[in-house]
Amino acid sequence: MDNINKIIKTKLQELKSNSGRLFGLTYPYIFILITIIGFLYIFNMNYTARQNVSPPLPDSTKQADLPVIQAKTIAPIDITKIGDPTPDLLAKGKNIFTTVCISCHGEGGKGDGPAGSILNPKPQNFTSKIGWKNGPKLNQIYKTLSDGIPGSGMASYAYLTPEEKFGLAHYIRTTFVQDPPKDSPADLKTLDQLYNLSQGQKIPAQIPVSVAAKFVINENDSLVQNTSRIVSTISSNISNPAVQLFNKVTDSKYKAVVSLERSFGWKQNEQTFVNQIINNVNLNGFNYNVFNLSGNDWDLLHKYCIGVIN
Ligand code: HEC
Incomplete structure (x- = not known):
């Protein structure tokens, strides 16, 4: 018994004085332990990742509630005069363009605004002849602004008054569009009928x-x-x-x-x-x-x- 105790004591003293040897003895166990932890981590990675990643798209099935709309009366538009880009209309259009539209359509109307770069389809380049879905005529831009372009980043700006929409359309046509095609009297008449322009409108109030x-x-x-x-x-x-x-x-x-x-x-x-x-x-x-x-x-x-x- 004493013998064994002695042997153990000397062995321990040997180990103390030679810590490299201690490491050598325990190394295989540490190695196996780390490997097992590593495997566990990899096996669970899929699960862990699934927990952390939020869904890539917002839930489009969720219906937004109706926005609050103040009741208002919209003055009738003289459709025979609204075809002229008066300085007043152009100023109105420019003002809205630079505050609302520029982020996507860009300062030069080339569709290269910072907010537009991630969109597909890209915002329309107004200086180009191609790519227009509705078109660059007055009545066509009016329609785009009223209804938006479905399936694209171009939303409806129906909340703008008819004057503001015409102002924008004139501003875009005179500033960016080359040789803007003219609207025929029939074009404007159809537009008038479509949006009740010469009759004016009463917009009832709406609450969510x-x-x-x-x-x-x-x-x-x-x-x-x-x-x-x-x-x-x-x-x-x-x-x-x-x-x-x-x-x-x-x-x-x-x-x-x-x-x-x-x-x-x-x-x-x-x-x-x-x-x-x-x-x-x-x-x-x-x-x-x-x-x-x-x-x-x-x-x-x-x-x-x-x-x-x-
Ligand atoms: C969030 C980005 C964004 C903003 C802001 C925006 N647009 Fe657009 N717009 C688009 C995109 C995208 C298209 C291209 C749609 C397509 O090709 O389907 C487009 C297309 C258009 C077109 C061409 C329609 C056609 O006939 O193809 C007009 C005109 C237009 N926008 C006017 C405006 C005006 C005026 C404003 C400001 C009141 C505005 N947009 C604000 C993204 C935007």
Whole structure:
């Protein structure tokens, strides 16, 4: 036993004084361990990568809600005059071009703006004769601006007024397009009919559907709350003879109250009150006992309902 202890002690001392040897002994184990970790990492790489990469495209199936649009009236356009590139129209067009369009179509209208470089198809080069989908005529550019070019980065600029669209079309044609082709009177007439230009337009206000839904829910909420309040008032006055009468002639107090809340005229006129209840009996929460009411009973019921339903 002592012998073995001695041997171990001397071996350990040897190892301490010769650390290179220690490394030599453990090296194969370290090597195998690192290799195993390496393999594990590679096997999981696919999985890890899938976790990290976000989807390359936005979800195009998601429908955006309607934007808010202020109601506005658009003044009629004189289609016989709008064909002339007046300084006023050109200034308007230039102003919008340099703020809105230049990022894609470029300062020189060559379709080489910084935002356009990643697009496919590329923004139209206005100085070139080729590549136009609609074309460089006034009516064609007007159409492009109104409807956009589907399937491309060219969005619809329908929010611009007709004057602004004509201003842009004139600016593009006079500044960039070589020998811009002229619109025939028939071209302009068709454009007028297509976009109601000479009649002017009334644009109704529009709010997002989600907002509209909230309005409806709130409205219903307050109706429901009001009805519940009225029904509980009625239910808590059992000793009142009018309430006893009301209980006798109704199967559903809630329905009866709602049917009265939602209609008008019965408050001013007892006959209307009677007719309304009798004509819809059973559907409106009232029951056939109403046919046994005397004139005095109707008086009492009418007065009570006027007082409690508001
Ligand atoms: C986000 C980039 C972008 C912006 C901003 C942009 N366009 Fe475009 N535009 C395009 C692309 C892309 C096309 C080419 C569409 C195609 O060839 O299908 C195009 C094409 C056009 C055309 C040619 C249509 C035809 O007949 O082929 C006109 C005219 C035009 N744009 C005008 C404008 C005006 C005016 C503005 C500013 C109000 C504007 N664009 C803003 C990307 C843009």
